[in-house]
Amino acid sequence: MNLKLETRNSKPRIAVHKFASCDGCQLAFLNLGEDLLRLAERVELVHFAEAGPVAPEVPVDIAFVEGSITTPDDLERIQRVRKHARYLVTIGACATAGGVQALRNLASAREWLAAVYARPDYIASLDSSTPIARHVKVDLELWGCPVNGRQLLAAIGALLEGAAPREERDKVCLECKRAGNVCVLVAKGIPCMGPVTRTGCGAICPRFGRDCYACYGPAENANTEALAQRFQGLGLLPEQIVRRFRSINGAAPEFADAAQRARR
């Protein structure tokens, strides 16, 4: 499975596919600056519609997938993406956990049907937004809403060298402490999600004196129950605690379970 450059006759091929999303994660490629030009020297970008190249059916070494599965067509398209890719890497909360649009999964079908507008028959949409791993095998998941360029370059580097990519699983708190931020939860009693959230963002929210809102998804061994109790101690009502967990990554199992428990 080693893709090392010298073992190949041609450049490694990369594709970037989009499903239901805001385009913000693929923007991490276009925001690479000079590194984007260097990357384009090193690899062949065969499919990346927003940047120009369109060739979704060409076999690639790495397929990056942004967005969640929300339409009948997408159910089939993701199978083809998988078939053509040696490695499939999800980028961002939508592809990895269903995204903020997975909040629809909690609504009852009846409620949605009642909200149908002028000509719903023109529109095809599933009743749920699901992560890529629900449908095909995923080799690597990059969390974050949005992911950043550093995560992308690290993943490409590791996969092209045949090394196992190092995954960030620690909590935001560790990064936040190292950055020397004042803890907003302890010092100000702000219901911060840092203790259960995966690091990788740079702890920017506490640095701005505000609560982490878990855009990087659940950390490893996240003690959501203890945090929910802490929030209760701060005076949050059950529905407020539910909303803390049901947000950008609300369909990630750890957060969905935590929200379920908080409702009781």
Added chain:
Amino acid sequence: MSDGRRIDIQVPVLARVEGEGALELAARDGHIETLKLRIFEPPRLFEKFLEGRDCHEVPDLVARICGICPVAYQMSAVQALESLFGVEPGPWVRAMRRAMYCGEWIESHALHIHLLAAPDFLDYPNAIAMAKDHPEVVRRGLRLQALGNDLIRLFGGRSVHPVGVCVGGFHRAPAPDEVAALRARLTEALGEAEELLAWSARLPLPASDQDFICVALRDPGEYPMYAGRIVAGDGLDINAAGFEREFREFQVPHSTALHSLYRGRPYLVGPLARLHLNRDRLPPPVQAALVATGIMFPTRNMYHSIVARAAELLLAVHEALRLLSDYAPAPQARVSVPVRAGVGFGVSEAPRGLLWHRYEVDAAGLVRAARIVPPTSQNQARIEQDLRQSLEEYGLAHGDAELRLRAETVIRNYDPCISCATHFLDLRVERT
């Protein structure tokens, strides 16, 4: 065309646009029979799941409608909610929000001009291919894009889905040394932004002569961006609350984004519309640089949009510098927000044009209803109108590949952001 050729062009995936769209074109005997800008970007139903959320969650949630212009969504949202609550965060917050918004204009305009639009006019399939022959052009674009991103980061911690803006102001005021560092880079970028404007006017843009009505914001003193009244080329002058009376959205079968009409007609929003209605609001150095291009505004050539975009990028660099000169952090970057029930409207100028929000909030501060009208859905009917006219003028006798490229060029000229346009539809449930 007399050979009776049947033209049937399908562009299944539009490249170099944000989001998922396609084009269907059928023509016979030199006339276009069907032309559909198909938008099949899946609806993400933002307005529905905003219902029941706390008003303070709104800025973080609506940012997720668009990764390219999250600041615009946050700005229209906080203004709508602040007006609803009767909160006025004051001149410091207003100035700093405008400075942050300048970052998004610089980032988005640099990205569109260099990476998405320019390859059309310089005859390359994409910017990476263009970089081989024009490395400095692409690098200039990437540098300006990075500058815009860093300006957003100053106020928001990151450029995509920034975290700094809140209802009532900002979570934090930037430190003076961070602002000084950015000011130095903005000063350096002035020359480059001026060169960009001159360069954009020298591009071999196609000729085009079209009649269109422009809609944009207008402010008593400033070039519109963060706020203003809604005006149109025919004299319309209304506040944000009046939008729904004059602008109507309707559904078409081939699009998951609603079309929008102004008094029954297609209309234009975005850089060219703003410039046409607000040229007198450009600061003198930007006016002079625009005059020096030799292109007369108002123009009937839609391709001059790229020049308007470059002029606005220069404006945004000047404005950011003006707003950040004599910077001092506010002692309080946010005011307290007394929550009450009501309806509020907010409108601002996203890089692609007018972005209108309406929220209904209950006494506990929870959102009861939300409505968001993004710029690309407003431009959809205008794009189709332009395509019909441009392609017939260009000549349907051209080969399929040429017609297809011309059609894509017309569409890209509007910088459509399809992810934005499609966030708000209700859906049909199909159980699988």
